[in-house]
Amino acid sequence: MRIVAGKFAGRHLTSPNDFRVRPTGETVRVALMRLLRNDLEGARIIDLFAGTGALGLEALSRGGKYVDFVEFRPSSLHALKANIAALGVREKTRVYKKDALPFAGQLPSGKFDIAFADPPYESKMLDRLIESWHRQKFSTILAIEHTRVHVLPPIVKPQHTQVFDDSAISVYRL
Numbered sequence: 001m002r003i004v005a006g007k008f009a010g011r012h013l014t015s016p017n018d019f020r021v022r023p024t025g026e027t028v029r030v031a032l033m034r035l036l037r038n039d040l041e042g043a044r045i046i047d048l049f050a051g052t053g054a055l056g057l058e059a060l061s062r063g064g065k066y067v068d069f070v071e072f073r074p075s076s077l078h079a080l081k082a083n084i085a086a087l088g089v090r091e092k093t094r095v096y097k098k099d100a101l102p103f104a105g106q107l108p109s110g111k112f113d114i115a116f117a118d119p120p121y122e123s124k125m126l127d128r129l130i131e132s133w134h135r136q137k138f139s140t141i142l143a144i145e146h147t148r149v150h151v152l153p154p155i156v157k158p159q160h161t162q163v164f165d166d167s168a169i170s171v172y173r174l
């Protein structure tokens with residue numbers, strides 16, 4: 001796995017040897033960053049369910065101002081911290097060892113420009129996160145990865161959805 005474009009293009013990222021970790025694939029990241037290309041420069045970003053940090057680090061590489069990462073699984077935290085150190089971006093990042101749902105539930109309105117979320121597939125965590133974002137509006141944009149068959153909550157409709165093999169990305173905007 002590598003950073004695709006920007007300041008850190010071509011740099012490789014560490015991934016834990018854990019079957020539960022499913023880093024966002026390169027094709028999906030490229031498509032998502034293309035959708036957000038006009039929003040990345042100087043953006044305040046949060047990467048919920050961060051895993052290896054691939055989404056947040058890719059956004060930082062493409063002009064994001066800083067990224068807060070939220071992850072609690074030890075193997076993912078180790079890989080995330082190693083990736084931050086390898087890219088030399090400690091001063092532009094903060095890592096929270098927390099459960100992403102309660103953490104997001106306490107964020108104030110307007111705290112971030114972009115929120116990335118890639119919760120475990122086949123869980124209701126994504127639905128709860130979308131509902132929380134809709135209530136609190138903690139970011140201007142919510143960009144999520146999910147299974148292509150996941151029926152998103154009807155409380156708010158994504159501005160854009162793109163389907164890949166078994167994955168999909170959806171982007172919500174205020």
